[in-house]
Amino acid sequence: MLKYASVALALAALGVAQQSEWGQCGGIGWTGATTCVSGTVCSALNAYYSQCIPGTASVTSSAPATGPTAPAGALPRLGGVNTAGYDFSVATDGSFTGTGVSPPTSQYTHFTAEGANLYRIPFAWQLMTPTLGGSIDQSFLSRYDQTVQAALNSGPNVMVIVDLHNYARWNGGIIAQGGPTDAQFQSIWTQLAQKYGSNSRVIFGIMNEPHDIPSISTWANSVQGVVNAVRAAGSKNFLLLPGSSWASAQAFPTEAGPYLVKVTDPLGGTSKLIFDVHKYLDSDNSGTHPDCTTDNVSVLQTLVQFLQANGNRQAILSETGGGNTSSCEMLLGNELSYVKSAYPTLAGFSVWAAGAFDTTYVLTVTPNADGTxxxxxxxAVQPNLP
Structure with a gap:
């Protein structure tokens, strides 16, 4: 990345480098070209991000750029954090051996007071239904619901993502592709719909990070089955539809996106079917390193173009994040600023992670013991909250 930044600096100095339409052209820490192609103007969206926007007059405002009109009933602008704990020890093959750790409920009032209005609360499938396809464990549901209610009660406009965190798997088997049946997958969501279906501030994250899926079309069919099942149970909640390759925002337009845009909603329309994407900023996009190497803006621009070309659909960046390092403070700030500017196509974000993670975790945003x-x-995060 540094090599290309150096090239861009050199060309800019010669006055020949120009950013393309919608490309970044400025902001804190920006080292690339600051002029735009003909017909666009480098417009400051906020201190972290300036963008080449079509037009003839400069925009110097911290307000987000005007984008497509939000569909009726669309998700509002959202920003917040994943509060992990009930997912602890879920492996990427969908196996689980733990008991989960309850996130500290004090974090919800803390973050909401600072402007957050979204909390994603992941849980292990095996904790919610110890027997595959069986009944929800009411003891665990009561424990989990106390956390959900604490988040909802932290502010009148707060929304919560109830997130099934099993990578489209149960103990190594992929849903409808050698593992759990579609009926077993639908069963847990039918029961959760009966619990939360009357609460419009609860969003159903139907599966975290499907990966290495042999048949994407089969996965899309499994997603359609859950949509149908929760609607049959009376739920009108927003539903998050995840793609493939770890819910990759980069892969979505070419892998799962063309299948998932065909998923229909028995309620009519598509405004309550939201695409669920993830993207980290470290060298291998794993979210395991403290340093960041990209701001993902070009990836998100491509995603926005795909969504706008397919019915002005919405997506949410429900996982992203970085270490407490200067590179991540700058690059995550750039990324989240772009997300904010791309509303309503990008409804918002939740960073990874707080909750039961301590302050030594590599991607921690857990507050310190003294409340700082x-x-x-x-x-990077707070300046880009709604």
Missing amino acids: DQPLWID
């Missing part, structure tokens, strides 16, 4: 926040939250 991590540098990443202060410098």
